[in-house]
Amino acid sequence: MSSVQGMRKCPKCGGTLFYDMNCRTTEVYEMCLRCGYQQQCILLRNDDGTVKIGDDGEWLMDCKETVGYGAARLCRKEGIGGIYAFENPLSTEDQAALIEDLHQPDTDEGSYAVLFDPQSGAFTVLAGSLPEDYTEEDDG
Ligand SMILES: [Zn+2]
Numbered sequence: 344m345s346s347v348q349g350m351r352k353c354p355k356c357g358g359t360l361f362y363d364m365n366c367r368t369t370e371v372y373e374m375c376l377r378c379g380y381q382q383q384c385i386l387l388r389n390d391d392g393t394v395k396i397g398d399d400g401e402w403l404m405d406c407k408e409t410v411g412y413g414a415a416r417l418c419r420k421e422g423i424g425g426i427y428a429f430e431n432p433l434s435t436e437d438q439a440a441l442i443e444d445l446h447q448p449d450t451d452e453g454s455y456a457v458l459f460d461p462q463s464g465a466f467t468v469l470a471g472s473l474p475e476d477y478t479e480e481d482d483g
Contacts, residue, residue: 354475359477378459379411379428413458418451445470
């Protein structure tokens with residue numbers, strides 16, 4: 344295994360942020376399961392594929408943040424499903440399609456769809472229940 348996955352608190356909404364870090368390259372992908380905030384850090388590379396090195400000898404990285412407009416988790420009872428972050432506000436049609444999808448008989452209970460307004464910080468639940476704030480696991 345060369346990658347570490349885990350959860351931490353979302354800097355935008357306080358929800359649960361999923362991260363996946365490559366230990367070898369330190370490249371990171373993060374996604375909030377509630378507001379849809381995403382951050383991706385990738386190494387800058389030269390034309391020959393080698394990593395670009397900064398003046399201080401550190402690897403140069405390019406980090407990109409994407410504001411989220413909400414997220415959805417769609418799980419089927421057979422265990423197939425996925426988590427989606429909305430990078431743009433959903434149209435009324437998209438919302439209707441999503442709600443219909445989440446009300447299919449084979450949709451698992453843990454499924455949800457929430458919209459997030461980055462300006463006001465308000466959530467609108469389309470289906471399911473709003474994911475709770477992230478809480479630190481008590482390691483004992
Ligand atoms: Zn968030």
